[in-house]
Amino acid sequence: MTPALRLPPPPLPLPIPNPNPNGRKHITPPFLSRPSSTPAPSPFPISSPSAKRRISCSQKRTAPARYAVLGAGFAGLSVAWHLFKHSPRESRVCVDIYDEVGVGGGASGASGGLLHPYSPKAKVLWRGGECWKECLKLLTVAEGAVQAKGLTLDASSFNFDKPIVLRRGILRPATTEKNAEILKENAQNCLQSCTLEVLDGDAAHCRVPNLHVPFNSAIYMPQAMNIHPKKYLQALFLACLNFTEGTTASDCEEREMKLYRLSVSSFHELAGKYDAVIVCLGAKYNTLLELKGKLPLRTCRGVIAQLQLPNLDISGEYPNDSPSILSDAWLAFQGPQSVLMGSTWDWNSRNYSSEVTPEELSKAFEELLPKASTVYPAINRWELAGARAGLRAMPPLTPLGSLPLLGCVNDLVEGRSGCDYWLVGGLGARGLLYHGLLGKLMAHAVISSDATVLPSELTSWKQTKLVGTS
Ligand SMILES: Cc1cc2nc3c(=O)[nH]c(=O)nc-3n(C[C@H](O)[C@H](O)[C@H](O)COP(=O)(O)OP(=O)(O)OC[C@H]3O[C@@H](n4cnc5c(N)ncnc54)[C@H](O)[C@@H]3O)c2cc1C
Numbered sequence: 001m002t003p004a005l006r007l008p009p010p011p012l013p014l015p016i017p018n019p020n021p022n023g024r025k026h027i028t029p030p031f032l033s034r035p036s037s038t039p040a041p042s043p044f045p046i047s048s049p050s051a052k053r054r055i056s057c058s059q060k061r062t063a064p065a066r067y068a069v070l071g072a073g074f075a076g077l078s079v080a081w082h083l084f085k086h087s088p089r090e091s092r093v094c095v096d097i098y099d100e101v102g103v104g105g106g107a108s109g110a111s112g113g114l115l116h117p118y119s120p121k122a123k124v125l126w127r128g129g130e131c132w133k134e135c136l137k138l139l140t141v142a143e144g145a146v147q148a149k150g151l152t153l154d155a156s157s158f159n160f161d162k163p164i165v166l167r168r169g170i171l172r173p174a175t176t177e178k179n180a181e182i183l184k185e186n187a188q189n190c191l192q193s194c195t196l197e198v199l200d201g202d203a204a205h206c207r208v209p210n211l212h213v214p215f216n217s218a219i220y221m222p223q224a225m226n227i228h229p230k231k232y233l234q235a236l237f238l239a240c241l242n243f244t245e246g247t248t249a250s251d252c253e254e255r256e257m258k259l260y261r262l263s264v265s266s267f268h269e270l271a272g273k274y275d276a277v278i279v280c281l282g283a284k285y286n287t288l289l290e291l292k293g294k295l296p297l298r299t300c301r302g303v304i305a306q307l308q309l310p311n312l313d314i315s316g317e318y319p320n321d322s323p324s325i326l327s328d329a330w331l332a333f334q335g336p337q338s339v340l341m342g343s344t345w346d347w348n349s350r351n352y353s354s355e356v357t358p359e360e361l362s363k364a365f366e367e368l369l370p371k372a373s374t375v376y377p378a379i380n381r382w383e384l385a386g387a388r389a390g391l392r393a394m395p396p397l398t399p400l401g402s403l404p405l406l407g408c409v410n411d412l413v414e415g416r417s418g419c420d421y422w423l424v425g426g427l428g429a430r431g432l433l434y435h436g437l438l439g440k441l442m443a444h445a446v447i448s449s450d451a452t453v454l455p456s457e458l459t460s461w462k463q464t465k466l467v468g469t470s
Pocket residue numbers: 070071072073074075076098099100101102103104105106107108109110111112113114115262263264265280281282283284285287288300301302303304342343389390391392424425426427428429430431432433434
């Protein structure tokens with residue numbers, strides 16, 4: 001198991017102090033004109049709260065913008081990073097992140113980390129090109145944070161011994177004759193930034209020795225990748241801290257971030273303290289009193305099994321440059337002797353735990369192994385080494401696909417005074433792909449206090465009448 005990110009003790013004595021005594025009003029930022037270049041990261045201690053950077057331009061000191069981000073998964077950390085990135089250049093910004101578990105405690109930390117912008121039929125997903133681009137940017141930011149020169153962290157606090165991103169590509173063998181035709185046709189309209197190659201059986205075997213390609217056709221995505229989600233989130237958290245250190249900000253900026261390891265059950269607990277609260281609670285949105293039963297989301301638990309090749313079986317090692325494999329079950333290779341096999345789909349589960357009982361694991365293993373061995377029979381030689389699980393928040397299917405839910409939820413909060421409430425939810429089974437763009441869009445909406453900057457496809461859920469969601 002990866003050790004959890006060790007943070008300073010929670011800075012929060014209960015009850016929650018008021019970080020916004022001045023009741024600051026919203027600012028309308030020129031975020032679109034902000035220079036995009038950021039100086040190279042430099043040393044950063046993890047003690048963010050006390051390491052607040054003092055502004056050098058004291059005449060520009062005004063009440064800071066105070067934001068609360070609920071949830072430190074893909075959505076929450078992307079929102080936090082983009083709030084820092086896109087707030088007006090000379091403004092003061094404080095972001096408090098609340099997570100009952102810590103960084104990556106929900107579905108994000110448990111996910112398979114597979115990343116590409118295509119549907120199972122190789123169609124580009126909704127705004128796939130943009131999502132892909134924004135996600136790659138965040139991956140680069142996270143990698144940069146880890147590689148920062150002169151890292152002053154106690155190395156044992158973080159486990160960055162292995163890469164965050166495995167750029168090995170992904171391959172999907174066709175599952176039927178018809179499927180082979182569809183994949184081939186859709187591949188013609190692939191993105192330039194993430195190309196699709198149609199391979200016959202021989203070419204697929206060159207990529208993955210021992211692959212079974214039942215219909216002599218496969219789609220190969222050379223730029224697709226799998227990431228280590230927990231390490232990535234830890235690194236993105238560090239990248240946010242870099243803002244508070246002034247290492248990615250200009251001289252006149254002041255940024256502050258705190259992580260509170262706390263469960264929030266009602267907006268009232270935060271009343272009067274923030275200019276905006278952004279809910280990024282994934283499948284646990286229902287634990288928030290004001291949202292309970294009000295969002296068109298279903299839950300779906302997924303279990304992932306971790307397998308290892310027995311030490312003596314060197315001939316069975318998976319090549320380092322071979323792609324991960326998608327099929328009815330997927331195989332995300334972590335190294336020559338380590339692979340994640342996923343994932344199950346247990347609809348309407350209310351089991352939020354990342355722990356997997358032996359019974360649940362045994363059931364998942366029996367379900368996944370036959371599916372995976374259809375395309376990669378050698379997986380039968382690998383042994384079970386662990387498991388993890390998470391709960392997806394699944395949005396309704398629309399003509400554009402299963403799209404996340406964004407929006408302002410002020411109407412759900414009684415007695416609201418001066419604070420805006422926002423939602424980033426329903427990232428479904430593609431949170432990694434979506435989180436970069438969603439975080440950016442949401443940050444723009446929050447900073448400008450303007451919901452109209454959000455795409456209508458993602459806010460139209462507010463017009464739908466809810467039936468039987470709870
Ligand atoms: C098994 C599995 C495999 C997956 N594989 C992939 C994949 O390969 N690629 C991909 O793109 N997507 C994948 N997904 C989907 C992806 O994980 C989700 O879309 C994504 O994690 C959702 O992110 P989030 O930030 O919205 O929610 P979460 O990651 O669930 O974050 C919510 C956070 O809020 C915290 N929290 C919850 N309630 C409270 C509260 N009341 N107070 C304070 N904090 C609270 C939690 O601790 C958690 O850290 C997978 C999902 C599962 C379950």
